[in-house]
Amino acid sequence: MVATPIGNLEDLSTRAIHTLQAVDLIAAEDTRHSRPLLRHFGIKTALIALHEHNERELMPRLLGQLQDGRSIALISDAGTPLISDPGFPLVRECHRQGVRVSPVPGPSAAICALSAAGLPSDRFLFEGFLPRTHAARCERLQRLKQEPCTLVFYESNHRVAESLQDMRSVLGAERPALMARELTKLHETLISAPLAELLQQVEADPMQRKGEIVLLVAGAKPEADAGQAAETLRILEILLEALPVKQAATLTARITGQKKNRLYQEALALRNRPVG
Ligand code: SAM
Numbered sequence: 001m002v003a004t005p006i007g008n009l010e011d012l013s014t015r016a017i018h019t020l021q022a023v024d025l026i027a028a029e030d031t032r033h034s035r036p037l038l039r040h041f042g043i044k045t046a047l048i049a050l051h052e053h054n055e056r057e058l059m060p061r062l063l064g065q066l067q068d069g070r071s072i073a074l075i076s077d078a079g080t081p082l083i084s085d086p087g088f089p090l091v092r093e094c095h096r097q098g099v100r101v102s103p104v105p106g107p108s109a110a111i112c113a114l115s116a117a118g119l120p121s122d123r124f125l126f127e128g129f130l131p132r133t134h135a136a137r138c139e140r141l142q143r144l145k146q147e148p149c150t151l152v153f154y155e156s157n158h159r160v161a162e163s164l165q166d167m168r169s170v171l172g173a174e175r176p177a178l179m180a181r182e183l184t185k186l187h188e189t190l191i192s193a194p195l196a197e198l199l200q201q202v203e204a205d206p207m208q209r210k211g212e213i214v215l216l217v218a219g220a221k222p223e224a225d226a227g228q229a230a231e232t233l234r235i236l237e238i239l240l241e242a243l244p245v246k247q248a249a250t251l252t253a254r255i256t257g258q259k260k261n262r263l264y265q266e267a268l269a270l271r272n273r274p275v276g
Helices: 014-022 031-040 055-067 088-096 109-115 134-144 160-171 195-204 223-242 245-256 260-271
Strands: 025-028 046-049 072-075 124-129 150-155 176-181 189-194 213-217
Touching: 014 072, 025 031, 025 055, 031 046, 055 072, 055 088, 109 150, 109 176, 109 213, 124 134, 134 160, 150 160, 160 195, 160 213, 160 260, 176 195, 189 195, 223 245, 223 260, 245 260
Parallel strands: 025 046, 025 072, 124 150
Antiparallel strands: 150 213, 176 189, 176 213
16 A cells, blocks of 8 residues: 655655565556656556456455465555545455455645644544535534544535535534645645635635545534533424524524524525425
8 A cells, every 4th residue: 555645756765665565556546646756756666456346356356366375456547545535445355365455655635734734633533524415514513513533525626615614514614624735835835714714714715615625624612601501402402493593593592692693594504404
């Protein structure tokens, strides 16, 4: 399992280069994508495509070669294989069949972003990509809402604004967050701001909706606050049964002393919550 750069070619380790030169075969997610990288480092090892569409079909052949004592390096288009990338069935089967698997570590966008985010990193939850539709995304976020550890998401630039809107509604406008864009590349940008502010910046500047993106969101606040938050939510839900969103939020703010704007966003998210 050989990690490759997530943008900056200088991040390919010396051990990765030696491994890619020494193996009998390199299984790459997209051979067209990996060829320039291999050419850059003068690596002439034979290449085969291994992606999610042919993975299961190709597996017996690769396992046969491994059982015969040949060595295969697995690489993805960028970063660490299997991290939101193909390879899991093959690696699982290698373990089942007693084939030795060895990682050659290197960049991964999630860890790279986390290391520079200034958010708690002693515990974090890697969530990969959120669902594409608004309803499914809100449902997933709702389940993550009380998680105390830092949340790490991969996000497509086409959906980043919509995802941030949903995060703001479900997780709260004031949750600290960070958007890491184009890591290790020329236009690398890190924006650290509460969710509502981050969304504003992303909506205001089309450049912030380009390239590759990792989103990180601080975890939920500790127990005491969580208890208070649950009580606030309970009041808001009851009032929403009888009142329009704005009035329910205003009254909840008066009862709990919480900020009206945030409650209004939360009430909107509750009202739009998918049924079932
Ligand atoms: N296996 C890769 C890894 O270890 O990071 C991730 C592969 S996943 C298919 C691709 C996603 O990773 C992108 O959509 C983006 O969210 C994130 N990503 C990859 N490279 C990045 C970069 N240079 N800057 C920010 N995010 C990046």
